Amino acid sequence: MSRWLFLILGFGIGLAGGLYFAWLVSPVEYVETAPDSLRADFRADYLGLIASAYVSGGDLVRARTRLALFPDLDTATELAALAQQRLAAGLADTEASALSQLASALSQGPIRTPVPTVSVSPTPSKTPRPSPTRRPTATPGAAFLLTSRERICDPLLSQPLIQVVVLNAAQGSVPGQEVIVVWDTGQDHFFTGLKPELGLGYGDFAMTEGVTYTLQLADSLQPVTNLAAHECEGQGDEPYLGSWLLQFEQSP
């Protein structure tokens, strides 16, 4: 009997000793990790950095290679969502814009170069460097002009919006354009391209009933005034609040 007691005692001491060694004497050190193991906030920073680097060099292949290190990433959607989170949190606008541009570029469909597998370590020197991917951009210096301003009555919209579409001189959508919205008691801004499913040059802002807004592209000197939720006639004579659709085009 006493032998069993000693056996159990030894077992318990051994177990405790093993765990003490593993957790306290020689605890696990996180080294040699990959980016997909990063904590959520670091992961967001890393994605923002990928976007910033992409905007700097315009190398979409390299950006895809880096994003492939995150196998569970729903790229375009998550990047767009991250851009919106960053804007909402008041963080760097440039990074939000970069995320928006990268999300837009990725949503334009696959490119000719196949996406590398995740198991490949990033060795930037070996990444092929094609000519920068062609993506719609605004021509530097040319002004954006308001070309249309429409009242929209869409009962499917859950809230009244200011919808903005920005096109370049070649009628291509322009993502990453900053749009500033001002009202009596405050101001806000957003970027085009954060909802790539609605168009790369599309952006919107939710209006509050009874508030009048003025909107302006950051790259334009032309403000659009008197934007407010207007009344639309719904089915069964039940009115609802309507939206605005503004289209800007870059002068040739």
Next chain:
Amino acid sequence: MGPGSYVFERMQNKLAPLIFGLVFGALIAVAYGWLVRPVEYIDTSPDSLRVDFRTDYVLMVAESFASDQDLTLAQVRLAALGPQAPDEYVTQAIDYALEHSFSGADLERLNALAIVLRTLPQPGGIGPP
């Protein structure tokens, strides 16, 4: 008759089962830690990144800096890699880039960032009179 009894028959004192249990317990603990519930690398920070990923991280900072020239932002990003001075991380990245034949453009960007960082006053350094 179990294996334990067989062992006990050969044990002439009470220390033997204690040692046997101790070793057995330690083995179970290690097997549990390695096989049943191995370490999962989650929620890590950039300072634990493998050297190639770390180098690419620094390269991205350099690429971004080349475009926006925002040195403060570059320093903040490099600070995520650990407590060393930011220029040391860039130097390490340059060393790795040279060893692995990075492109000239990448090396130029890393160099440009390193040069700017080295011109900054070092913490604790003696300033000009």
